[in-house]
Amino acid sequence: MKKKLSRILSILLPLLLGVFLVIYTFRQFTPQEVEDVKNSFKTANYLYVGISLLVGLTGFWARAYRWKYTLAHIGYTAPFPVKFGAVSITYLMNMIVPRSGEVSRAIVLKRYADVPFDKGLGTIISERIIDLFLLIIVLSATAFLQFDVVKEHLADVPFKKLLIYGIIAGALFLGSILFFIYSKLSWVQKLKTKVSGLIEGALSVFKMPNKWPFLLLSVYIWFSYVLMFYITIYALPETANLSFGSVATAFVVGSLVITFTNGGTGWFPVVIGKTLTVYGIPFTAGTAFGWIVWGSQTGLIILLGGLSFLLLPLLQKSK
Numbered sequence: 001m002k003k004k005l006s007r008i009l010s011i012l013l014p015l016l017l018g019v020f021l022v023i024y025t026f027r028q029f030t031p032q033e034v035e036d037v038k039n040s041f042k043t044a045n046y047l048y049v050g051i052s053l054l055v056g057l058t059g060f061w062a063r064a065y066r067w068k069y070t071l072a073h074i075g076y077t078a079p080f081p082v083k084f085g086a087v088s089i090t091y092l093m094n095m096i097v098p099r100s101g102e103v104s105r106a107i108v109l110k111r112y113a114d115v116p117f118d119k120g121l122g123t124i125i126s127e128r129i130i131d132l133f134l135l136i137i138v139l140s141a142t143a144f145l146q147f148d149v150v151k152e153h154l155a156d157v158p159f160k161k162l163l164i165y166g167i168i169a170g171a172l173f174l175g176s177i178l179f180f181i182y183s184k185l186s187w188v189q190k191l192k193t194k195v196s197g198l199i200e201g202a203l204s205v206f207k208m209p210n211k212w213p214f215l216l217l218s219v220y221i222w223f224s225y226v227l228m229f230y231i232t233i234y235a236l237p238e239t240a241n242l243s244f245g246s247v248a249t250a251f252v253v254g255s256l257v258i259t260f261t262n263g264g265t266g267w268f269p270v271v272i273g274k275t276l277t278v279y280g281i282p283f284t285a286g287t288a289f290g291w292i293v294w295g296s297q298t299g300l301i302i303l304l305g306g307l308s309f310l311l312l313p314l315l316q317k318s319k
Contacts, residue, residue: 037288040285041291041292044288048231048234049235049296051231052229055228056224059224062217063127064083066127066214069213076115078113082315086104086105086108086308087105088307089101089105090104091304095262095265102121102128106120112312127205131221135222135255142252145248226251228293230251235289236289242276242279254272254290263298263301269288269291269294270287271290273285273288273290
């Protein structure tokens with residue numbers, strides 16, 4: 001009972017917070033600002049939105065195609081429609097329960113391609129670790145490109161307090177690492193085994209015979225994400241003149257929001273709107289832009305994920 005309740009809360013709490021944030025934000029708008037947001041939706045050039053979704057579709061394809069290399073490395077294979085459907089379901093499930101998509105993806109692979117659950121999940125975790133490294137690279141590059149802009153907004157930041165907090169957090173982290181390394185407790189030893197296996201699985205990516213196609217596809221996946229976001233700026237005249245650096249900043253912030261919430265539900269448009277105000281974009285226009293990006297990508301996820309749920313069983317029956 002407690003487990004079920006905790007699962008329900010893990011789903012509903014981020015969603016309710018997101019809905020509350022949207023309602024609160026729109027209550028701060030004047031009637032004229034609400035009309036401005038509506039007018040942005042009406043006058044947007046949805047041709048660019050359509051082009052961005054086509055780019056996003058290639059990202060789905062690349063993620064599904066990339067999967068064959070990690071599966072082949074452990075001696076398994078799966079039909080491309082199964083892999084594509086599993087990837088589509090992953091995105092859809094992550095919108096319902098954060099990070100549940102990876103488990104769902106391994107379940108789909110087990111059901112329709114007979115790949116053992118643990119083996120499939122291991123390949124997915126390896127991919128996610130590589131994706132995390134690429135996100136860190138994008139984040140670091142964006143911080144470097146936009147440092148001059150960001151530093152103007154750091155004048156009121158209490159760096160001394162942050163430094164003290166950073167030292168305390170660093171000491172706690174170092175202490176945890178030392179405890180983890182030298183502890184002889186049984187549960188720590190079991191955790192060490194799991195962590196070492198996870199690291200070994202991630203590093204095995206670099207030992208694959210086809211590691212370069214895998215890594216190139218990984219780079220393309222993130223390139224498609226950024227390109228989707230960048231193309232959509234031309235849908236609104238207020239955002240059409242944004243620099244690539246400002247778009248990259250908004251993209252990184254949006255990616256972090258999606259990672260730590262139910263697919264950014266409620267949060268994404270508001271946070272994107274706030275981020276773009278740093279670059280002189282009115283909050284109403286930035287919020288409308290965030291809704292267009294989030295709404296179009298969410299629609300694509302629901303479409304592909306829903307079709308995958310419907311068509312994969314039919315594919316299995318036909319076999």
